Amino acid sequence: MDTQELQRLKNRYDIIGNDAALARALETAVAVAPTDLTVLISGESGVGKEVIPRIIHDHSRRSGAKYLAINCGGLPEGTINSELFGHVKGSFTGATETRRGYFEEADGGTLFLDEVGELPASTQAMLLRVLQNGEFMKVGSSKVERTDVRVIAATNVNLLYAVAQGKFREDLYYRLNAIQINVPALRERRDDIYLLFRKFASDFSDKYGVTKVVLDHGAIAALQAYRWPGNIRQLKNVAESISAMESEPLSSLSGHPQIDAATLARYIPKDDPAHLPAITAQGGGGLNDNDRQMIVKALLDIKQEIDALNAAVFGDQGAHRAIAPAPQETSRETDEAEWQNAEVSAAARETSAEPSAEPSLSLQEAEAANIRKALEKHAGNRSAAAKELGISERTLYRRLAKSEGKP
Numbered sequence: 286m287d288t289q290e291l292q293r294l295k296n297r298y299d300i301i302g303n304d305a306a307l308a309r310a311l312e313t314a315v316a317v318a319p320t321d322l323t324v325l326i327s328g329e330s331g332v333g334k335e336v337i338p339r340i341i342h343d344h345s346r347r348s349g350a351k352y353l354a355i356n357c358g359g360l361p362e363g364t365i366n367s368e369l370f371g372h373v374k375g376s377f378t379g380a381t382e383t384r385r386g387y388f389e390e391a392d393g394g395t396l397f398l399d400e401v402g403e404l405p406a407s408t409q410a411m412l413l414r415v416l417q418n419g420e421f422m423k424v425g426s427s428k429v430e431r432t433d434v435r436v437i438a439a440t441n442v443n444l445l446y447a448v449a450q451g452k453f454r455e456d457l458y459y460r461l462n463a464i465q466i467n468v469p470a471l472r473e474r475r476d477d478i479y480l481l482f483r484k485f486a487s488d489f490s491d492k493y494g495v496t497k498v499v500l501d502h503g504a505i506a507a508l509q510a511y512r513w514p515g516n517i518r519q520l521k522n523v524a525e526s527i528s529a530m531e532s533e534p535l536s537s538l539s540g541h542p543q544i545d546a547a548t549l550a551r552y553i554p555k556d557d558p559a560h561l562p563a564i565t566a567q568g569g570g571g572l573n574d575n576d577r578q579m580i581v582k583a584l585l586d587i588k589q590e591i592d593a594l595n596a597a598v599f600g601d602q603g604a605h606r607a608i609a610p611a612p613q614e615t616s617r618e619t620d621e622a623e624w625q626n627a628e629v630s631a632a633a634r635e636t637s638a639e640p641s642a643e644p645s646l647s648l649q650e651a652e653a654a655n656i657r658k659a660l661e662k663h664a665g666n667r668s669a670a671a672k673e674l675g676i677s678e679r680t681l682y683r684r685l686a687k688s689e690g691k692p
């Protein structure tokens with residue numbers, strides 16, 4: 286796509302900005318549009334992800350059919366399956382008639398699922414089936430129906446992290462992620478920030494018949510230095526607030542109110558260091574920070590579980606293999622320095638640890654015996670038993686299944 290074609294696309298969809306990453310996202314959307322590949326759009330809340338599926342639909346062979354945009358996070362969990370796939374009369378209280386779902390309504394067209402990471406587990410299974418073979422069943426029905434829908438999904442969360450936490454299906458993630466398009470955060474588009482501010486201020490002036498506010502050099506620098514956690518949505522709100530409070534009714538004598546940095550500061554909230562976003566690397570084939578943190582924590586958790594089982598089975602004889610406890614469950618905003626220290630510490634201990642031998646049958650029996658004793662002690666409470674053994678409930682379930690001969 287040459288420069289003129291790209292500019293025409295921006296004009297058509299009212300897109301402001303010259304950022305290279307934004308241009309790549311738009312070019313990818315147009316390039317993938319003629320296919321039926323599923324597209325996953327990633328980016329923070331407020332960056333304008335919703336324009337990408339519209340571009341894809343309008344440039345596809347489905348452009349003459351329906352385009353439906355659904356916010357998955359806004360659908361009640363109790364009715365989300367009915368909303369997406371429909372229901373039959375009498376399938377639940379209040380189902381007074383058979384209803385078509387969005388997948389049936391959008392047959393032949395495009396369905397945009399925003400905030401797809403918020404889908405509950407049961408809905409994820411149904412979505413996977415319809416993506417694989419176009420089949421679905423209405424709630425309360427045993428009749429298999431078919432639909433021909435192109436699905437475009439968007440998320441403002443790290444789905445790989447959600448997969449690792451067991452909150453999102455891995456097979457569904459890879460099915461959705463045939464093509465990924467990342468929309469950059471506003472703070473990564475420094476030179477576009479003032480362009481967008483001017484656009485919003487101009488729109489406000491035209492809409493309400495007031496003077497257009499302008500920023501002096503100090504205010505522009507302050508505008509560009511701010512991190513904009515709410516992205517374009519927040520910038521628009523700030524531009525409109527300033528325009529409403531600082532502009533004047535249009536007249537032949539009115540000029541353009543000039544805003545300095547001090548005035549601008551009254552409309553921009555101060556940064557809270559405790560809520561600064563994690564910086565993630567995009568592209569280049571490398572792991573981003575969240576993925577790397579997740580891997581480090583998983584390795585430390587596994588090491589801790591092995592050492593705890595050794596100690597439970599062998600007593601003090603197995604204690605010498607233990608390493609420092611894995612860090613407690615952390616939020617996604619964990620300080621980078623903590624994770625760097627955890628990596629260095631884990632690497633140092635890994636080099637000094639002796640390789641563990643394959644567990645013998647007697648070891649497996651001993652492990653099972655210890656688990657049974659812990660369960661008996663806590664009257665079958667698996668959470669309490671796992672805590673006493675120093676392992677996670679997930680590991681406890683896995684060990685129990687293994688001792689019972691389950692795969």
